[in-house]
Amino acid sequence: MAEKNKVSRRKFLVRGGLGTVGVLAVGAYVFRNPIRRSILSMANSMEMGYMGDTDTPMIWFEVTNENNILVHSPKVEMGQGTFTSLAQMAADELDIAFEKVQVVHASTASGNIDGMSTGGSTSVSGLWQPLRELAATMREMLKNKAASKLGVSVGELTTKDGAVHHKDMVMTYAEITDGVTEWEVPDTPVLKDIKAYKYVGKPLARIDLNAKVFGEPIFGMDASMPDMLYGAVVRPTKIGAKFIKADTSKAEVMPGVVKVVLEEDFVGVVAASLQQAENAKNAIVTRWESPNGLQTKDIVALMTVGNGKTTIIQKEGSALEDTAEGLEQLEFRSPIGAHAQIEPNGVLAYVDGDRATIKISTQVIGITRKEVAKRLDFEEENVNVIPTYLGGGFGRRLHTPHAVQAAVMSKAVGKPVKYFFSRKEEFQHDMFRPPTHHVLKGKLGEDGLLENLEHHFVSGDVGNNSVLLPNPVPTILGADVGAIRGGFIQYGNVPNHRSVYWHVQLPFATSWWRSLGLLANTFAIESFMDHMAIKANKNVVDFRLAHIQDDEIGIRLKNVIKAVSDKAGYTDEVVGGKAMGMAASIDAGTPCAQVAEVSIEDNQIKVHKVTVALDPGLAVNPDQVKAQCEGCVIMGISAAMHEKMEVVDGELTPTIYGPYHMALMKHAPKEIDVVLLQGIDRPGPVGEPPLGPIGAAIANAVFRLTGRRLTEMPLSLS
């Protein structure tokens, strides 16, 4: 991976996109006149569809008058801490104090657009090589320019604290860039030794900490423009509802209403205030046609292994016959889950003549722009998408059709229009985490080790039908690249093992939810491993280790299992009413193992402590890696123990927090102990992998306490 990301002179490889199906894009540095004191810019001549537009200058860094460095990030900050890690990387190669580096979202007008998404836990790992090389190149450019300004040889210069030094002369980066319009791009310099870095590898505080603690208006919901109006869009409550017609006569004459916008695919209203827009929306009488009476049990029946089309995604040795002697088999289920991010989806759009400006919380900056441009029939460069901080992403903001709707409404009234989802709309029109069903089969040999291990599973779509993937991808692969995450057998020493994916089309949209298939797949497989270890009368740690092969990833997986076992003091015994459960997973190349310490109080499962061992490779910011582990543990507890959407009479429900049970303060473990290992010398994915083991770890602990094998999320004893 690191090799592929190598930057060569005038060539620049970016790894973008979604974990295993990342798109490789090739661009070239072409130097432009600086835009506002930008000293490094690039225009790309793309050989693959990555950024759409090849002529726009691409800004990575700016030097400000105050001698600060502004990094324009093509990735959005949604809490995962990417901005802080990018600042650490840039500061080290630029020889400037970390405090002097600021990171902002690149607008599409800057040209620095990630044609794919912020997702798949790829932001820091994907930018690790290119960003440092860009920063190092910029440092050399500054030195070269200083040399010519000072009339000395570049070899006599050093860089330190945001300045070039020559004997007792000091020239700040701002002074060097002042008045310069022509720059030469040198060969990409050799990067510093990682050990020489002052900031990379240090647990520095997040650079957005102050903004978030003092309530600064940094989110999409906080965006405003002069003369802004408010929009609202009518949405059906039933699954699969088709729009037939709308009577808008009453809404049109209501107070504050500027315009009712009736399109082929939606009905919206624009009004002077939020309340007036909502009132008018509620006065529109809409006829929908929808299939009747769909219930949760129908979805469950549909989502059953054996239905639909099948693809074998992993195969070693022979299949296990259903009639085999000693066959063990268990079934598991996970429910429909909501994203439930606290900031609703929303957008502020202003279409002014042939130009559009879109301020939005989005994970797909380039796709948002493309879709708006297409609908308005504008050139893409005439649509500027200005991303904001996200009030939670989790995959929900990989879909932004509301940007198109707001742009259409703004065009209709000639003024900026802001609109956002109600919470009910958020729940009913989420792009849900798909429900799943798993059949695990296994058989022990005479030595008490597994001879066979099979995972058969069905899931609603994640990557299929997604705008994020080129159409042929799912067809070529045969299986949904998202649904299968975590669905592979990670125990390569089992002589006969296989994983078989089944595809069924659901009547409502499901999609990317942080860690994709990982949580449910790991819940099923690792619960079954626990079951088989007990059948074999073996310690669950030793049982797992015995089945893992000795290649690089296998060794890293074994190391996290050993580390978590040591740190937690893992025991199979129930001590003082508490029991431990263990599980492990590999996601996007990052192994993670967890031990949950659990008791039963008033017939409720209580998680007291979770120990996490993660091998993310090099942790650019160990404190933020730990924060991601803590967050994944708690979000995982929420999903595995509390959350469930139901289908009742054709409607998805509940539609509000509270009835949609989620983990609150009282459900969060009071102790989360994180151990970080470094099995590789570069950063690997972090934001999703720690979500894998938690469900199984808790269920396995519950088995120790009760002798009951819980096979359905949300886990419950009643």
Next chain:
Amino acid sequence: MKISMHVNDKLHSVDIYDENTPLLWVVRDILDLKGTKFGCGKAACGACTLLVDGEAVRSCSYAVKFANGKHITTIEGLGTKEDPHPVQQAWIEEVVPQCGYCQPGFMMATAALLNKVPNPTDDDIDKNIINVCRCGTYYRMRKAIHRAAELNASEASSTTQNS
């Protein structure tokens, strides 16, 4: 209807067409204080929590007419970067926020809790801090709440010594 209220120690007088407009939207859209967040509109998530006469209130479901004559504190008025409120100081020390969207609501709820219970137990925290955080920052928040109580106590004792 004319509503007069102190917001962050400043008297505001606003003309409201509909007196049942939630206080949240008056604070956000008329007074342009965007730190108080909209999450659900049904007082179910707590993102919109602010203080009305020192009590935590979910402002998305609190009609502005009830705020008439009262003292409102939002996150912008809790403390400043130069002089952070102990809750904000604790949040910084523990590096609590991830996405950050729900955090003002949690900090306001915590400030209100500490007004009533200066040294809350874990149980007090569980019972009183019932907002929703999707990133799962509860673990650090709990540490920060205990830390804020300590900071409050040391501030109070140094004030006593100085007086």
